[in-house]
Amino acid sequence: MNEERVIVITVEGSDHPGIVAAITKALANENVNILDITQTVVRETFTMLLFADIKNSESDFEGIKSKLKDVGKEQGVRVTVQYEEIFKEMHRV
């Protein structure tokens, strides 16, 4: 029923080795295809934006989101997972 499939993952927190690896590994395990990644570190604050397609995943949105939230907890970073549509609505006419 739900035709949306592109999700936006936002990761914010204090920088340390392994954050990108942990998130992308979790996505690979769920068979989620990464479309785009941007990552910056400003004054030791790590920010990553990741666009991904979940159409080939066996898990649904809720399942993927909860896995990523777990990874966020392990890494001590804040993970937000949202369907892309909310950004389309808010930032494009």
Add this chain to the structure above:
Amino acid sequence: MSSMFSAEEILETIKMVSAENLDIRTVTLGINIRSCADSRPDKTLNNIEERIMEEGKNLHDKVDEVENRYGIPIVNRRISVSPVSDVIAPAVREGYKDVAVEAAKTLDNVAEEIGIDFVGGFSTRVEKGITESDGALLKNIPKSLSNTERVCSSINVATTNSGINMNAIKMAGEIIKETGEKTASEEGIGCAKLGIFSNAPPDNPFMPGATHGPGEASSSISVAISGPGVVKSVLEKEGGDLGELYELIKRTSFKIARSGELIGRKVANELDTDFNIVDLSLAPTPARGDSIAEIIEEMGIESCGAPGSTAALAILTDAVKKGGAMASSYVGGLSGSFIPVTEDSGMSNSIKKGSMSLEKLEAMSSVCSVGLDMVPIPGDTSAETISAIISDEISIGVINNKCTGVRLIPVEDKKAGDTVEFGGLLGSSPILDPSNFGSDKFVKRMGRIPSPINSLKN
């Protein structure tokens, strides 16, 4: 596809939620329950329960799902129903004069069962006259509101097209007084669930005025957005003349309203019902920064209520409407700015500081939506004075072709300047000072004030 959005845009949305209190204030499911009417009270009550369960049993869970998918918090899930006075009419005609009290209990129980905090529609429209079933509902409002937790009530006493029913306004003063007395042990909290309106819109998703009015579909989803905190933080970052501030508010309102419409459509889709409207109202909460008064102060007013406050509020309200109207074609409900007293910590501070008064609130309500909202007054204020305050506010709505509302809370044993604490989202404030001069003779004249002329506008 993904390069459509810059990091700045994504992070802006996330910050609106995490730091600036952006949320969807309520998703309200409107349900037509007129078909529940039966001359047997038990049958009427059973019908109401079944009908609400049928449409609303999945509301809570579906709203949770949508909230999770888009990452925009949805604070309340609510239900509005057809005005109950219509639904109890056949039973009242058969002599069951107190069926309204039972109907309120039924609404309260169903709301609890499906996990929603408020149900609106214990309501009636009496701008022209009061029918037998309207009277049966009105008489039982104090008892019903003091016996229930989740039921909200509203009375429409005037419209621009019909004029003002002073008989109903006189009754409304007595109803507020009695409801305050019946809930005196909780600082008159029953009155927080009762609004007196002019030009009440049929699709208002906000409590206590929410009803599923005439002309609405069998059921539908309306959404009320929020975000005074978002507007305030935009103004904090950027300077400029008033035209430039207006532009900033308009752009912000656009974004907030778009998120509201998306959420509304998704919930309607999940519940297999119609999407109705987005209500653009900026509704404050007691949370720090989530305040209309603080936006006005950010615009350059030393303390809300000082000269310039009405102009600042007019700028804010109009800019919110323009941005929102671009964002959604289906705008409805109240759609303005709310200036409640206890629920807005900035507003309650301005009363403490002495810059805000009942009279200034009334003046400001002529350029925003609703009116004298969550205003605590001394417990010994007479019913006639309450009615007279209502008549002033209602006249502003009728003459200016807009909705106005009154939610006054007489607090027993408190006088002007004392503080009342309702707690939670209802907040706190010093008690305001109504005039010491009486209006009894005016109110007791009663009668219908004719509808105003709609030309010769000056």
